[in-house]
Amino acid sequence: MTQPQHVGVIGLGAMGAGIARTLRNRGFHVHVCDVKPGAAEAFAKEGGSAWANPAEVAAAAPVVVSVVVNAAQTEGVLFGDNGAAAAMKPGSTFIMCSTVDPNWSIALEGKLAAQGVHYIDGPISGGAAKAASGQMTMMTSAKPEAYAAANHVLDAMAGKVYRLGDAAGAGSKVKIINQLLAGVHIAVAAEAMALGLREGVDAAALYEVITNSAGNSWMFENRMAHVIAGDYTPLSAVDIFVKDLGLVLDTARASKFPLPLAATAHQMFMQASTAGFAREDDSAVIKIFPGIELPKAKGAA
Structure with missing residues (x-):
């Protein structure tokens, strides 16, 4: 029997929770965390693993999906206390799903590349219902090696994945x-x-x-x-x-x-x-x- 692939989802709001459930339903072992007490544990009761912070999620999964509100929260996910960036191994991939300033996204790609981490600029659209049914839209741009590392996750998350360029920025x-x-x-x-x-x-x-x-x-x-x-x-x-x-x-x-x-x-x-x-x-x-x-x-x- 094939072992499930591991993926992390950070942020279990309306969209993040739907994405996490979709990935679980499609055979992934999903590692989650959220700032809201009990949210990760509630998700894990039906399958998956709950962790206390982004660093623990990043240590457990080679692909991490961040579904938080804005650039400031994404910075916290990556570089705050117990942030994911320090725990991500070279060759792992960070998928950023927030709506942000394109120039900020371009800079983040360079920052993560410096430590050998792939980055996908991947904002999402469609609402909570489509996220939960795997029918949302993703507007992505990334280097070819980032796509190669995480295409299987992108295609499992969304009904439509648009690949709009070979570097961050176009997606945003x-x-x-x-x-x-x-x-x-x-x-x-x-x-x-x-x-x-x-x-x-x-x-x-x-x-x-x-x-x-x-x-x-x-x-x-x-x-x-x-x-x-x-x-x-x-x-x-x-x-x-x-x-x-x-x-x-x-x-x-x-x-x-x-x-x-x-x-x-x-x-x-x-x-x-x-x-x-x-x-x-x-x-x-x-x-x-x-x-x-x-x-x-x-x-x-």
Whole structure:
């Protein structure tokens, strides 16, 4: 009987937990850790190994997948107390799945290469459900030797793996362009729904019509369903788009490239965040619009 291959997953949030389960279901022995007490142990009860910190995960697995929020958390995973970098053996591979500044990702590739560790710039998209079913999208770029070491993990994690270049940076550039579209689509979907509510249109009827008409988008269909349900449980929080659209604008600003729609959407998410909705689902950006009555969750007073 073939022994399972070992892989590490650091970060068991909505996306990371789905990735870890997918890898386990596809025959890998998955080593996990998370800052949230009990998260790793809960995962390991159904198979896999729970560890206390990234260094222990890196010591146990030749490929480590990092699924944390941003560059600062990734730095902590690698170089903080009990960080993974010091425990990674030459020839091992670090897959970075966060949305980050492309230039930061390029620099990280060089830093890890200096200690003989392969690096894959591999942001992800698709949401928690697709991560859990192995159908998410990965936008990757890496040196050929990094792909050679970890292609089996990439193909097991995701339904679509785009290989966009032979060095870090291209994956992160494509991801922030995706986030530009995602953030603008959510913001304009909220604006459209808010106008409908202001004008007295039935929210459910508006949703039904738009999702069967030319004005629909994946984000309208997905996020406005949260508004209709009155459920702002964060699958992707408002502050994620404060960060991601900020990265988009920083990248464009460096080359003096205008992004008027992205800038407006960023301001909308900033307004929602400062109004107290930072940790709610990103569809809560609709709450910035005045004079509308939002649908309530079932059972809510």
